[in-house]
Amino acid sequence: MKNIDNRKYVIALLFVLIPITFIVRLFYMQVVDDKWKERAAQISENKILTYPSRGIVYDRNQTKIIGNEIYYDIKVVPRQTKNTDSVAFCKLVGISMEEYTARMIKARKYSMRKPSEIVRQIPPDEFSLIAPELYKYPGFFEVARTLRVYPKQIAAHVLGYMNEVNKGDISKDNYYKSGDYIGRMGIEKMYEKQLRGQRGVKYYLQDAIGIATGEYENGKYDTLAKQGKNISLSIDWELQAYGEKLMQNKLGSIVAIEPSTGEILAMVSAPSYDPNLLVGRHLGENYTALYKDTLLPLINRSINTAYMPGSIFKTVMALAGMQEGVITENSSFACNKSLIGCHNHPTAQNVSDAVKMSCNPYFVSLTRRIVQQGKSNNIFKDAAIGMDIWAKYVRSFGIGTNLHTDFPTETRGNVPDTKYYNEHLNFNWAFSTVQSIAIGQGEVTITPLEMANLAAIIANRGYYYYPHFIKDIEGGDVPDIYSQPNYTMVDSAYFEPVIDGMWRVVHEAGGTARRARMDSIAVCGKTGTVENFKNINGKRYQLTDHSNFMAFAPRENPQIAISVFIENSGFGGTWSAPVASLMIEKYINRTIQDTVKENRILNANLIPDEDDIIRK
Amino acid sequence: MRTQDNKLFSNIDWALLATYVILVIFGISNVYSAVYNPDKPGLFNLDTEHGKQIMWFGVSLFLGVIVLFLESSFIRKYAYWAYGATMLLLIGVLFTSPINGARSWFGFGSVGIQPSEFAKIGVALALARYIDINSSAKTRKRVTKNLGLASLWGLVPFIQKNKGIALILGLPCALVLLQPDAGTFIVFTSFILVLYREGYAGNILLFILVAVIIAVITLLVSDSSFLFPIFKIKLSGNTGIILALIVIAGILALLVKSFILKRNRKSLYRSIIGSFIVAVIFVNFVELGYSTILQPHQKVRIDLLLGKIDDPDGKGYNINRAKAAIGSGGFMGKGYKSATLANASQKHVPMQSTDFIFCTWSEERGFVGSLFLVLLYTFLLLKIVVIAERQRSIFTRVYGYCVGAIFFYHFLINVGMAIGLAPVIGIPLPFFSYGGSAMMSFSVLIFILLKLDSERKIVLK
Structure with missing residues (x-):
């Protein structure tokens, strides 16, 4: 029976092979x-x-000016719900039966054991009514989350808003997870990284039902949440609020800058809205309403709209002319109305007179000298050379350039140069073709921020800091670019005659901005009255002029430079100049003496009707 | 029958006894970790599973001592009585009220006794007794010749000639299937190994291997269909297997024609045709059995093993959690009482103190621990083979192989299930899974072997 006895080896082999298989498998699985x-x-x-x-x-x-407030989401763990009185529950939390049913179906589909959202972002006052009743509904519980609150209800355009991240945000920055909030506009967007802080993670062990049973690895991998950094803005909230009050029932903007630092003191865009509208449950519907409004309240006119500057631009022409040596401060040009229209006034004997009287022919003649310097015998080639010289001067005033302002979207004005005109005009051009740029009309455009920056440059006699909102970041990393001056091409000595003219604009008889005069503060300003047009059904209509004014004060050691632009309201001196003076007075004196002036502005409704806007 | 050599302490196999004790101690410490409850930290607390397990170990030792003081002749003499008693228990248990859908337990208050565990002892003794009495070289030879791979119908003459063996094995199989208890039924099939060793079952191991391969292929393709290449006819997977079998039979026939002497060809042709018919019947039987006899949950377990379903949080919950527990143990393990899955407070792995006890062990001890345990079991199995083979007594040898086969099956299926190599069948891992009946029956199996072995030097006949 030898061959049968050999079978013991087969069995022994089996008893060895199976364990070897197991060991191999275990090694693979475990190691x-x-x-x-x-x-x-x-x-x-x-x-x-x-x-x-x-x-x-x-x-x-x-x-x-921006704080946090606790809101409450109500969540549900479908598995833990028991005999929910859905009618009473809907009434309690204020949702419809359909919404409730739809959300419960979604929640069950997502997970029976994990919480899903049923109602989101209940404000604290409403939640205080819900909280004592919530225990009646097992499986439903609240989760607190903080949302933004804007206690002063000001500066909606500057501060911006937050909303939920979208797929694009998540793919761009993997910090974000679905359901997170992100700064979408303004300061909230610009300083998102500093403000948001750093999320913390806590790992824990869970049992089969998903209930936490303990720390994972004694918290070795846990990280603490890092508080977002607090920041200070250069905005003066009282000035900002006052500006917004003044600009009620008007379209336009106010930008105020501290010339010695470039800090933006106020930035008003009218019409405005309460920033708290874009927080919480009603964000979506409020946003839609604002978006659809024909007055475009969501646009920050101060920084995202470029207008023709009008006569305030003449200051740049005078400064460039003197620096370029084509005029002196005592140069005089006749008020030749065949050149360009003007109002009746005595002949300007010097730069100061010209600025004060805002003589159109004077500045056209002056600018001709900058553009047509006779560097070529061909008038067109000469204009081409001169146009670039002119554009360089203008750009050195920050106009049409990147001002590096800490705002997510910055529009630049347009400074036409040789290239620009060659592209836009299909015929030979010389200065006479484009001469309206000398008085701030035509192809040149400039944003209200650039206007205020221009006022700051004149106040500083020749240089500026990039206008900015940031004043201080906790831990102190305000970008260095904001503390470095940028010089214009014009020497500081040439500024005095222009400043003198601007002072006379406000203070002397015959000045265009007498309404900006105050006894207590020496204001230097320049008005602008901007022609504007609109195409309606293919026909070009001239609309009521925009009222424009830039100023700084006091004349010596200026503390504030300001631009005020009010759309379709008429002469610069009529509306913008008094608004600017009230702002200056508010900022420097903190109180307003001339309540008549103030009430006139507060009571004015300058929002044009579509029909009235066309100048007859 | 006493001789000088019959001294228990000098003849007992201390290595086997030590292996047994080591397994039990590790087993209890592992149950302690698996069910650890900080509110009941006491090792001997009888409210806990580890406390009860210690108690059962004590009872087992008591039974073991009794066994050691019995006479071997007594054990042999009363082998059928033991068989009869356990069969009566198996019949009696069918009249209890079902727990979890099966009538497997006699309840005495909080203590339950599972007669199918003790039936293993009875069957092992009875089989040993039967073969011992009826063994003659003649019988075995005849049967061996008749039972080839080719002739499944050899089973019929086998049963005719060995009615006693068929009865001894068939009765408990039928009784546990009535409970129903598929796990214990499968354990009873382990005695095929014993019959193989004793020369009864020819090439049955090769036969089983081929059958398993055909069954797995059948189950894998049975519910799929394919396009027959040339004729573009859509055929069921089943038809495909039969076509493949025809091709294999054809190739074999050609080989026979080419290489075998003419006079031997005839019987081989017959074998090929016979095997082919048996295989075709088997394929259909497997498919039919799978779709009609198996319970839905058993089908799911087979589909999971074959990878036909992938549902880690649903149907595959148990096995997925078990594998995650084992796999996450890593090389060194998570440490004693530090399992995060196979742990009573987390409850991720179901039945982690009984059927899936291996998960706790290998999650906490890592690959090092797994390797140690597998090697320990391998040592136990080989030790049993060595003991069985050194007997002059056929009774003891057959009994030894029965014990080896039972332990092997429990180890194979329990560990195989936990690591995803065997379908989920709930049978205990000897000395590791919590359970009194299993602890007692496995211990008694070992102690009887120790006792019989200690008298190996006595000439019996």
Whole structure:
């Protein structure tokens, strides 16, 4: 029976082969393949994200202008619900039966054990009514989250708003997770990285039902949430609020800058809105309403609209002319109305007179000398050379250039140069073709921010700092570019005659901005009255002029430079100049003496009707 | 029958006893970790599973001592009585009320006794007794010749000639299927190994291997269909297997024609045709059995093993959690009482103290621990083979192989299930899974072997 006895070896072999198979398999599962470790982590570990509170935003005097407020989401774990009285629940939390049903179906589909959102962002006052009743509904519970609150209800355009991240945001920056909020406009967007802080993560072990049973690895991998940085803006909230009040029932903008630093003190765009509208549950509908409004309240006119500057631009012409040596401060040009239209006034004997009287022919003649310097015998070639010289001067005033302002979208004005005209005009051109640029009409455009910056340059006698909102970041990393002066091409000595003219604009009889005069403060200003047109059904209509004014004050050691632009309201001196003077008075004196002037502005409704706007 | 050599302490196999004790101690410490409850930290607390397991170990040792003081002749003499008693228990248990859908337990208060565990002892003793009494070289030879791979119908003459063996094995199989308890039924099929060793079952191992391969292929393709290449006819997977079998039979026939002497060809042709018919019947039987006999949950377990379903959080929950627990143990493991999955407070791995006890062990001890345990079991199995082979007594040899086969099957299926190489069948891992009946029956199996082995030097007949 030998061959049968050999069978013991077969059995022994079997008893060895199977364990070897097991060992190989176990080695693969436990040592080689990471799949099961990942799977185990997925099953047994979970993490809670802890959200840092977002940085607080203060104004220049440390008044809170953006804060955080706790809102409540109501969530549900479908598995834990028991005999929900859905009618009463809907009534309690204020949603319709259909919404409730739809959300419950979605929640069940997502997970029976994990929480899903049923109602979001209930403000604290409403939640205080819900909270005592919520215990009646097992499976439903609240989750607190902080949202932005804008306590002063000002500067909506500057501060911006936040909303939920979209797929694009998540793919651009993997910090964000679905459901996160992100700064979408303004300061909230610009300083998102500083304000948002750093999320923390807490890992824990969970049992088969998903209930936390303990810390994972004694918290070795946990990170604490890092609080967002608080920041201070250069905005003066009282001045900002006052500006917004003045600009009620008007279209336009106010930009005020501190010339010695480039800090923006106020930036008003009218019409404005309460920034708190774009927070919380009603964000979507409010945004839609604002978006559809024909007066375009969502546009920040101060920084995203370029207008023709009108006569304020003449100051640049005078400065460039003197620097270029084509005039002196005592040059005189006759008021030749055949050149270009003008109002009746005495002949300007010098630059100061010309600025004060805002003589159109004077500045056309002056600018001709800059553009047509006779560097070529061919008048067209000569204009081509001169146009680029002119454009260089204008750009050195920050116009049409990047002002590096800490605002997410910055529009630039247009400074036409040789290239521009060659592209836009299909015939030979010389200065006479484009001469209206000398008085700030035609192809040259400039944003209200650039206008205020121009006022700051004149106040500084020749240089500027990039206009900016940031004053201080917790931990102190305000970009260096904001503390470096930028010089214009014009020497500071040439500024005095222009400043003198601007002073006389406000203070002397015959000046165009007498309404800006105050006893207490020496204001230097320049009005602008901007012609504008609109194409309606293919026909070009001239509309009521825009009223424009730029100023700085006081004349010596200026503290504020300002531009005021009010659309379709008429002469610069009529509306913009008094608004500017009230702002200056408010900023420097903190109180308004001339309440008549103030009331006139507050009571004025300058929003034009579509029909009236066309100048008859 | 006493001789000088019959001294228990000098003849007992201390290595086997030590292996047994080591397994039990590790087993209890592992149950302690698996069910650890900080509110009941006491090792001997009888409210806990580890406490009860220790108690059952004590009872087992008591039974073991009794066994050691019995006479071997007594054990042999009363082998059928033991068989009869356990069969009566198996019949009796069918009249209890079902727990979890099966009538497997006699309840005495909080203590339950599972007669199918003890039936293994009875069957092993009875089989040993039967073969011992009826063994003669003549019988075995005849049967061996008749039972080839080719002739499944050899089973019929086998049963005719060995009615006793068929009865001894068939009765408990039928009784546990009535509970129903598929796991224990499969354990009873382990005695095929014993019959193989004893020369009863020819090339049955090769036969089983081929059958398993055909069954797996059948189950994999049975519900699919394919396009027959040339004729563009859509055929079921089943038809495909039969076509493949025709091709294989044809190739074999050609080989026979080319290489075999003419006089031997005839019987081989017959074998090929016979095997082919058997295979075709088997394919259909497997498919039919799968779709009609198996319970839905058993089908799911087979589909999961074959990779036909991938549902880690649903149908595959148990096995997925078990594999995650084992796989996440890594090389060194997570440490004692530090399992994050196979742990009573986390409850990710179901039945982690009984059927899936291996998960706790290998999650906490890592590959090093797994390797140690597998090697320990391998040592136990080989030790049993060595013990069985050194017997002059046929009774003891057959009994030894029965014990080896039972342990092997439990190890094969329990560990294989946990690591995803065997379908989910709930049978305990000897000395590791929590459970009193299993602890007692496995211990008694070992102690009887120790006792019989200690008397190996006595000439019996």
